[in-house]
Amino acid sequence: MAAIDQPLPARPATIREEFSWSAGLYKWVATVDHKLLGLMYIVSALVFLVIAGIMAAVMRLQLAFPNGHIVAPDTYNRLFTMHGTTMVFFLGMPMVAGFSNYLIPLMIGARDMAFPRLNAFGFWMFLFGGILLYFSYIGGSGLTGAGSAPDVGWFAYAPLTEKPFSPGASTDYWILGIFTAGIGTIASAINVIATAISMRCPGMTLARMPVFVWVMVIDAWLILIAVPPLTAAQIMLAYDRFLGADFFNTQAGGSAVLWQHFFWIFGHPEVYILIFPAFAILSEVIPVFSRKPLFGRPAMVAAVIGIGFISLGVWAHHMFAVGMTAWSNTFFAASSMLVGIPTGIKIFNWTATMFGGKLRMDTPMLYCCAFLLQFLVAGLTGIMLAVSPFDWQLHDSYFVVAHFHFTLIGGAVFGIMAGLYYWFPKVSGRMYNERLAKWSFWSFVIGFNLTFIPLHFAGMLGMPRRIYTYPVGRGWEGYNLAASIGVIFQILAVGMFAWNVIYSCVKGKKAGDDPWDGWTLEWSTSSPPPEYNFEKVPVVRSGRPLWDLKHPQDPDWKFGQ
């Protein structure tokens, strides 16, 4: 045994590991390492982003001019259904899981998540759900030969999804795909909370936990509460479709509104689940690029908890046009506007963090600035739509489409892009090309705003959402053409981003362990981090352990932070 205690001789650098496809594949399929799983989540999310983005581009091509007939009406229905479903469940959700998986253990000084195998289970369930959904393009016609992909919209309102109205198997693929992915999401959420509670390194009290981790924990908490209602509603719908149950069968006395309630009890918290990663990322990126600690840290955490809490009681603002009682409308209008308070706190605090700071305008920071402006617009149109009489006018119009694309692209995706650029050097060990990244950023900003600002006006002029074409003379032509031209810039931006990532992974400059002069623990280990994350589990004494290490004369813990 004595020989084992001897240090191993250093391996000569010239020996290259034999590359083998099967060993490589085995490594990725069998892994329980949180970093590899996090990467797989993010990469598959980006693949789904491209697929659903192409669908969006086809739809914009169709709508660029009046009387467009590039795709048939039923194909168009499938396009917007698959676009929405994919973007929400197979881009947004895996981004939540991917970022929390990769970063939480690194930020709290742990060697892995609390349940590594559950983590792998969650990822493969998610991916299987996605494949199941897309398999509907091949297998969706079922035995009755009707339909291809689902065409029921991403919220799949019953009773329109009942068997008589949606024959064939395509809707079943929607149910089963989302159901399966939902189980994976819940598994990952349990893991995130258990990791943050039970795996923190010595000295990392909850008060010292990075705000990123805090936000992702609240996010996981929302997933635990909000995803099961969708699962339950999908089980009911499956009973209706397969066993002839009557949950949403109006002929047997079932309710035509119940699905909407159940769906939005999930669906509204869901949009906060999607935006929280952006909140989390901004709370890390803005302080580092302003060279100041986050302004009002406890208020920021409290605001996220407040948003999480309020978001569970606002769902029926999606249903103002259904014909609820005046009291319900009033309640849900008021509660929806209440969300503006904690969100306002967040916007003000991020701005206050930048105020008087030594700003570095690298690409992650640019995305954060764009987020602040665009998300503000999204929030303001949100307040407008919360006023129920206003909503009656613009319900199901392009105004609503523009509003939620501002939150989910201008907000969520811009935040995620900031995060992708910010942690790219950590993950790959190499720096991305800053010039190309800035080109991509400006192209994205211009394209995004050119697409979605005009759609507000088209909506106010009465253009309903989900129409596959429109006649001349409604005054919508200019806005739609502008929107479609914007898509070209967005495609360019995504293309430059993809090229930047691929090229920099291979040929980028070495980034070093801490290119941004960061303060949280992930920057203290090597880039990319080793499988065990930290050679020695760190011990921390403040919320910015790396600051303490770099400034031994002026550590945070001296000031009780």
Add this chain to the structure above:
Amino acid sequence: MAATVTPANVAAIERNWTLPDRGTVGILLLMITESSLFTIFVVAYLVYIGKSLSGPYPKDVLEVPIISTICLFSSSLTIVIAEKALKRNELGKFKLWWALTVLLGGEFLTATGMEWWKLIYKDGLTISTNLFGTTYYSLVGLHASHVVVGLFFLLIVMTASLTGFPIQHQERRVKFLSWYWHFVDAIWVIVFTVVYVIGR
């Protein structure tokens, strides 16, 4: 206050550092998310009480399952006794009370099966008959499926302990299983109240 983090106070931080057990947190979170799932089924049941357009109606066909309910509640007691015995390393006593828990759980499941058999074949109530059938079979069935999962794991533990597997080293996992079983019991309180008290 020391100006730097000395090895001595690092050691002190490390020594005094304890966090909740990850398994405990995990099983509690599972219960929370399961409660959310059950809530929706309970709400659907409550919404549809008295909305069936045709019979059979609950008051005509439902009989209160008193004996099986008592059995299920007692099994929560027996599993606690078994757990205590395991903690004191009294394996014989553990096996006895554990087997009793399995029996009581099995009785509950059998009673549910008989009740369904009676409802389907004698009263002609299926999941597609009316809204009562739809909500009844989904809610009671969701609970019963949790009983099935619980029984499956109870049986694994029983088989393991009977074949001489050192179950006393798995005390933590047995505890989590017992918590899950209590949870299934607690859910039955709600399902029982909704289906047999309010809905009847």
